[in-house]
Amino acid sequence: MNDRELFAKLASAARWDSPPDVNVTFQVIRRVAAIRPRAVDPILGYFTVAACAAAGVVIILAVQSWLRMQDPLLALANTINTVM
Amino acid sequence: MDLADVQGSLRGDGQAFARIVERHQPRIAARMWRFTRDHYHLEELVQEVFVEAYVNLRNFKGAGAFPHWLAAIATRVGYRFWKRQKRQASRTINLQDWDLPALARQERPDPRQAGEAIHALLGQLPPRDRLVLTLMYLEDLPLAKVAEQTGWSLTMVKVQAHRARKKLRALLEKNGLADLLEDREPPS
Secondary structure, rough: OOHHHHHHHHHHHOOOOOOOOOOHHHHHHHHHHOOOOOOOOHHHHHHHHHHHHHHHHHHHHHHHHHHHHHHHHHHHHHHHHHHO | OOHHHHHHOOOOOHHHHHHHHHHHHHHHHHOOOOOOOHHHHHHHHHHHHHHHHHHHHOOOOOOHHHHHHHHHHHHEEEEEEHHHHHHHHHHHHHHHOOOOOHHHHHHOOOHHHHHHHHHHOOOOOHHHHHHHHHHHOOOOOOHHHHHHHHHOOHHHHHHHHHHHHHHHHHHHHHHHHHHHHHOOOOOH
């Protein structure tokens, strides 16, 4: 018997060695649920869109004012005045 | 059946993925049993395989069989586990616990004992050598399949197998099996 045959003999016997029963379905589904991206809450979504839109308007107004006046402080004051 | 459940899982159907797990976990557990003999680690590894499969589900194109795709993931997970263990020096297994010569002389070695002994024996080798021998001898996979499962080229699998067998031979001789080994290669 050479080394390959010897190892093959042990390995072929070991091939029939079955594992203990495993049932991990519940754990896997729980872990997978944590990974799955959650749907965005619609109310939170509307608020986010509204906040982004308002911020966009403020930025546009600020840039416009700054271009007209060339004075950042005055532009800021003007923007605040416009927004208020 | 698998393809329908994969598509269902991608649409967010949790039940579809549960069916995949139910269907394949016995086979995956059998594969992971090659990588660990510890029940706790076995469950952890099986879970890891399915979680990794879920994360990569979009990459399954349906061209090959789903069990093969899953087996390749299991091989990667098992290999990573061995590499992690290799870094933890405390996890060495004592080969002296196994009377390998006596086991090898038996006409039909007991599967459980043979499994434990092979695990202890291969545990002495670096993870790459251990992986190639496990897939070739314990999983009985042809070289092409080993290449597919490991992501290595066919040439690399052959080279790795040659090196691993050389180290295994030295290991067998070191563990009292020298008298069982005949037709040895001449010393180089």
